[in-house]
Amino acid sequence: MQLDGIHHITCITADAPGNVDFYARVLGLRLVKKTVNFDAPDVYHLYFGDERGAPGSILTFFEFPDAAPGRAGAGMIHRLRWRVASTDALAFWTDRLAGEEIAVEQHENAIRFDDPEGLNLELAVVDTSDVPLSAQAQDIPPEHALQGFDGVRVYGQGRDQEHKVLTDTMGFELTAPGEYRLQGRRTATYGYDDPPAAPGLQGAGSVHHIAWCDRDDEHAAWRDRLTQAGEHPTHVIDRQYFLSIYFREPREVLFELATPSPGFAVDEDPAHLGEALRLPPQYEHLRDRLEATLTPLHNPREKATSS
Numbered sequence: 001m002q003l004d005g006i007h008h009i010t011c012i013t014a015d016a017p018g019n020v021d022f023y024a025r026v027l028g029l030r031l032v033k034k035t036v037n038f039d040a041p042d043v044y045h046l047y048f049g050d051e052r053g054a055p056g057s058i059l060t061f062f063e064f065p066d067a068a069p070g071r072a073g074a075g076m077i078h079r080l081r082w083r084v085a086s087t088d089a090l091a092f093w094t095d096r097l098a099g100e101e102i103a104v105e106q107h108e109n110a111i112r113f114d115d116p117e118g119l120n121l122e123l124a125v126v127d128t129s130d131v132p133l134s135a136q137a138q139d140i141p142p143e144h145a146l147q148g149f150d151g152v153r154v155y156g157q158g159r160d161q162e163h164k165v166l167t168d169t170m171g172f173e174l175t176a177p178g179e180y181r182l183q184g185r186r187t188a189t190y191g192y193d194d195p196p197a198a199p200g201l202q203g204a205g206s207v208h209h210i211a212w213c214d215r216d217d218e219h220a221a222w223r224d225r226l227t228q229a230g231e232h233p234t235h236v237i238d239r240q241y242f243l244s245i246y247f248r249e250p251r252e253v254l255f256e257l258a259t260p261s262p263g264f265a266v267d268e269d270p271a272h273l274g275e276a277l278r279l280p281p282q283y284e285h286l287r288d289r290l291e292a293t294l295t296p297l298h299n300p301r302e303k304a305t306s307s
Helices: 016-026 087-099 164-169 216-228 281-293 300-306
Strands: 006-013 030-037 040-049 058-063 076-084 105-107 110-114 120-125 149-155 172-176 179-183 187-193 207-213 243-248 254-258
Touching: 006 016, 006 040, 006 149, 006 254, 016 030, 016 040, 016 058, 016 300, 030 058, 040 281, 076 087, 076 207, 087 110, 087 120, 164 172, 216 243
Parallel strands: 006 058, 076 120, 149 187, 207 254
Antiparallel strands: 006 207, 030 040, 040 058, 076 149, 105 110, 110 120, 172 179, 179 187, 243 254
16 A cells, blocks of 8 residues: 555634635635535635645645634644745745745745744745646746645654654655655655644644545555554545545644545536535535625635636
């Protein structure tokens, strides 16, 4: 069995309209699904990605309007890393973010900055043969577009200790102390940093979990494999656009394994992904109320298409 890189990363926002403005307008990702939280249908679950919402490009947000600001601590992901094509792309993004009054830190072949709620993001030039996973934003040159996730950084104690669940069970390669690489149909990195003294707080601008992409015909077998390795995965959960199982890795980060199918076009025309509110079947009877109470969102892709 083989994992194929990152499927998606899920975070928390307290401001759904501002979230769409930043990730769809400023960063140029496509809003590929506007739906609701499976466990709390009165709030949004938003999905951003490339043109088709391919695994490896997907960033999702649970909306909790009253959420206090979060703070990354031990056992939490503290940075998301996207790929870009070149140093020219980094220069483009530095200028674009400066125009939005967003402070940018320069690093070797990378830039770092925070989203409006404090989530730390990185754009990096990465040597890879993976196919770029990019969206087609009207005002972002295709050669400068984000190309999908490269990996994440985690706060974790004892980074010198190898975790066999990652290497022996899940197929990660240990490349240096605390540094792991997953090589499948897409590659991904997963690295640990020493945690700050302050404990972490789940809230707006924090990461909820990371999902790794498995293969449709191997999903149930992964649950058995994890159980045999001493983990405690959930049962298989139908998330409408993929099947999922969840468990916590040794440093307490919440992991999900998710299937690539059926994908985001299962209930929506691929040309109009993210434009209409899509509801899980069990909540369809609430549509009138939800459409009346959910905060209106302005999708820049929809406006550009209709202009």
